Amino acid sequence: MxxxxxxxxxxxxxxxxxxxxxxxxxxxxxxxxxxxxxxxxxxxxxxxxxxxxxxxxxxxxxxxxxxxxxxxxxxxxxxxxxxxxxxxxxQFLETAEKMQFLKPIIICTFVCLITATLETGVAAFLITNGVLLVQPFPITLAIFAIAAITLTAGMVAHQAFKPNKPSTxxxxxxxxxxxxxxxxxxx
The missing domain is CATH 1.25.40.20 (Ankyrin repeat-containing domain)
Structure with missing residues (x-):
């Protein structure tokens, strides 16, 4: 070469x-x-x-x-x-195939959890600094709603990019x- x-x-x-x-x-x-x-x-x-x-x-x-x-x-x-x-x-190829299939799931889950944590942190920061004025129950509800929306978006993204299972x-x-x-x- x-x-x-x-x-x-x-x-x-x-x-x-x-x-x-x-x-x-x-x-x-x-x-x-x-x-x-x-x-x-x-x-x-x-x-x-x-x-x-x-x-x-x-x-x-x-x-x-x-x-x-x-x-x-x-x-x-x-x-x-x-x-x-x-x-x-x-056996090696079958294991590698499973890892290729799981890789997007693992990445998506990790990204979704980080995003949910960051969004929750931002919401908590805004609330504790008085930027958002809400009662304690709605705060908890808002945090769970943000986390649920983020996880749902991540799973939709995973489904869109999921590799096809090969025919054997x-x-x-x-x-x-x-x-x-x-x-x-x-x-």
Whole structure:
């Protein structure tokens, strides 16, 4: 790469250097140089599909850490989890998928709680300094209302940005292609 190698170069099957990387350190170097972790070959497979098919858990971990799409589907509709040939790779990808699914929930909950706390603090500050003149019961009600509105807005935002659950349905054609890919050489 220092000599000017193109990290986006593709062969006749649209494979990039990242598709062919067999070592996590090579993956990291390619990603650092700007390689697209979600580049698709002519079969619609990403480097993560390849790592899953070839049971390369270290490369799969490096790709996921670099932001590879666990839900990417190839032309047969298979995700990397569907193509995982080794149980360790499949388990890692399933765990990573759950973490990708939970990440927006965790972030949203954290942001909502901080926002509710800040809004409650602002309301309490305004009330204690006499800017807002209200009775004790309405103050409590106002604080809960602000918190409820904030949490509701956060949950609506979460629903809007929630990742789709991937399909892991495999039909006879897909099973046949998966079986043949273990026998034949790499496309």
């Amino acid at each position: 220092a000599a000017g190698a193109d990290v986006h170069a593709q062969n006749e099957h649209d494979n990039t250097p990242l598709h062919c990387a067999a070592n996590a350190e090579v993956v990291k170097a390619l990603v650092k140089a700007g390689a697209n972790v979600n580049a698709k070959d002519k079969y619609g497979e990403t480097p993560l599909h390849w790592a899953a098919k070839h049971a390369n858990i270290d490369v799969a971990k490096a790709l996921v850490a670099a932001g590879a799409d666990i839900h990417a589907k190839n032309q047969d509709g298979n995700t990397p989890i569907d193509l995982a040939m080794e149980i360790k790779v499949k 349905k495999i039909d006879a054609t897909q099973t046949s292609r998966s079986s043949n890919s273990t026998i034949s050489s790499v496309h």
